[in-house]
Amino acid sequence: MGSELEAAYDEAWAEPGVPRRHYESLIEALRSADLAALAATVMESLADDAVRFGDSTFVVDAIPRIIPAQEWEALERGLLQRARALNRFLRDAYGAQEIVAAGHIPRAVIESAEGFERDLAGHLPEQRWPAAIIGFDVVRGADGEYLVLEDNLRTPSGFAYALAARAALMRALPEEVSQPRPLAAPLWEGLEAVMRAAAPARATSPTTVVLTDGPDNVAYYEHALAAHELGAVLATPDQLAVENGFLWLNDELGNVGAVHVVYRRTNEDRIRDERGELTGVAEKLLEPWLRGNIGLVNAFGNGVADDKLVHSHVEDFIRFYLQEEPLVRSVPTTSVHDGAEEVMGKLNQLVVKPRHGHGGIGVVVGPHAHDADLDELARLLRQDPTGYIAQPTITLSVHPTIVGERLELRHVDLRPFSFAAEEITLPPGGLSRVAFGEGALIVNSSQNGGGKDTWVMPEDPS
Numbered sequence: 062m063g064s065e066l067e068a069a070y071d072e073a074w075a076e077p078g079v080p081r082r083h084y085e086s087l088i089e090a091l092r093s094a095d096l097a098a099l100a101a102t103v104m105e106s107l108a109d110d111a112v113r114f115g116d117s118t119f120v121v122d123a124i125p126r127i128i129p130a131q132e133w134e135a136l137e138r139g140l141l142q143r144a145r146a147l148n149r150f151l152r153d154a155y156g157a158q159e160i161v162a163a164g165h166i167p168r169a170v171i172e173s174a175e176g177f178e179r180d181l182a183g184h185l186p187e188q189r190w191p192a193a194i195i196g197f198d199v200v201r202g203a204d205g206e207y208l209v210l211e212d213n214l215r216t217p218s219g220f221a222y223a224l225a226a227r228a229a230l231m232r233a234l235p236e237e238v239s240q241p242r243p244l245a246a247p248l249w250e251g252l253e254a255v256m257r258a259a260a261p262a263r264a265t266s267p268t269t270v271v272l273t274d275g276p277d278n279v280a281y282y283e284h285a286l287a288a289h290e291l292g293a294v295l296a297t298p299d300q301l302a303v304e305n306g307f308l309w310l311n312d313e314l315g316n317v318g319a320v321h322v323v324y325r326r327t328n329e330d331r332i333r334d335e336r337g338e339l340t341g342v343a344e345k346l347l348e349p350w351l352r353g354n355i356g357l358v359n360a361f362g363n364g365v366a367d368d369k370l371v372h373s374h375v376e377d378f379i380r381f382y383l384q385e386e387p388l389v390r391s392v393p394t395t396s397v398h399d400g401a402e403e404v405m406g407k408l409n410q411l412v413v414k415p416r417h418g419h420g421g422i423g424v425v426v427g428p429h430a431h432d433a434d435l436d437e438l439a440r441l442l443r444q445d446p447t448g449y450i451a452q453p454t455i456t457l458s459v460h461p462t463i464v465g466e467r468l469e470l471r472h473v474d475l476r477p478f479s480f481a482a483e484e485i486t487l488p489p490g491g492l493s494r495v496a497f498g499e500g501a502l503i504v505n506s507s508q509n510g511g512g513k514d515t516w517v518m519p520e521d522p523s
Contacts, residue, residue: 066371066470066500070205070458072126083129083518091124099123099233100463106229112152112222115279120511121226122462123233126240126493129305133517136207136477137487139389140197142266144402144479144487147212147366148190150375151483154365155185163376172445174371175365175417176215178332186350190481191360193255196220201458208392210474212372214363217437219476219512220248221283223492226514231431237300241516247488249290251480254255256291259322259356269293270301270310272342273326284326291324298327301345308349314458315445320349324358332361369416369450372395392455397458399445405442408435412502426502428454458501460513462495472496474504489517 066248073084080088091099103123110448114117128136145251153159154171155178161168185191196217224245260267271288273281277298288295292312301320302309306318323346332343339347349355365371373394378388397404397413404411408427415423425438427482442449457472477491493513494504 064475066459068203069456069470069472070201070203071470071471072201072458072460074461077497080512081326086237087127087234089126090235090238094122094235096463096468103202103229103506106232106360106458107225110225110228112225112229114432114506117284119224119282119506120497121229122495122511122513124461124468125230125241125514126465126475127514127516128519129491129521130518132487133135136199136235136389137489138198139207139387140209140477140487141211142383142385142388142481143197143212143375144192144485146375146378147195147214148192150378151191151214151360151363151366151516152185152188153382155181155183155362160378160381163381165381166287166371166374170313170374171365174368175450176331176362176367177478178362178365180332180347180364182265184351185360185362185377186353188259188356188360188465188486190258192363192366193259193358193360193481194252195479195481196476196496197479199389199477200455201475203456205458208390209375210392210452211369212358212366212375213476214417215359216326217478218280218283219282219492219494220252220488221286221513222480223490223513224248224286225282225426225510226492229516237519242489242519244488244490247486248478248480251478251482251486251488253291254482254486255358255480256293256322256324258300259358261353261356264321267320268310269298270320271324272296272298272301272303272327273328278326278328280326287326287398293324296338297376298341300347303345303348306348306352308345316461320339322357325455328366330361333516342459362482369392369414369418372501373450392452395451396447397442397449397451401442401446404451405439408438412454413451414437416448416450424503428499429502454502457496457504458496460493462497462513469499472501472502473513474502474505477515490515 075081100123104504108118192214196213200210256269271293273284310320329340329342334340379387413425459470460473461468463469473493473495475493479487493515495513496504496510
């Protein structure tokens, strides 16, 4: 693992013993710090604030990731461009499919996507931004270039954990450390603007519901915090009812009222299940939405753009819909079906993912896999080549991370969030995610990963 870590782009160190300029203040302040005590203070703060992910306190490393202003501005421009193009694609995918007619993406790729909702073909409600909230999984290659690994347009999570990480670190770190740009105000302002924009025009005092599965959802902490900050009702699907095409809420106190905006945060986000029947969530939301009586954040049908094979065409979307060149590239993605011979010949060099998977489940990182795992993967690919995609193994950038009483290098990615209302905004930073295992490349919290506060600095050092 050592050679791989050495080959990765180091976020904090220009060379051994020499910090990058934007890390100098932090590194100097930490020279005499008790790292184990600092880590414990951060985790105690998170526990005191009841920041939970599933059944456990969300794990945050105490060493923040720092992004200089100029670097962030370039990434921001690229992700805002990407958000515009993805929303244009969603409307087109359920409309005229002009991008198909122009030959930039096969119709079969769109309509075979697990998230493509046939009920919406030709019937997608008028909505400028179907993906009002997008979470981008951004990685950094060995040369330092930012790349988008995945786009998350259904119910992306993590912004509340970014805020929790910021609060915990601000309490724990020495005061002399340079301060980042604020994150909470632009994030909540963006979310509030999204909810206002989603409300039907005739709703003068719209009622907003944050729809959750309840405490069993691993991100329930985020659902509850969002509802609190929005002044919204936190409700489960069983508290909703449809009557004459309108959506009604019956809360725990027996209060009944009309609902105008629903922020969907349930695990079930499909219109129909495996049997072709309406899902429980669609039974409550689909008719009022199609009739224009409620707004949805995010819209049904966005899963078509979450699809990992569709992801390989996002640069085409930017060129076709915006007539611009992509400012941030995607990680190259290949259908196993289309490139079977090449993929099967180098499974030990590639990352192979289920086309419709999420949360790192089913992902095989070829260079880290055992021979038996690769043999099983080859069997699965021969059995269902259309169900998988392959990507080159990106040596994710590394960041100093507290392991015990020492700083060790661990791989990180970044999830920033766009919010689309009148315009699209991207709050500065987001949630960096870290893989705590040495050399591990899967950063999901469910697989021994955690979070890092992400600081965008006010201006570059002179």
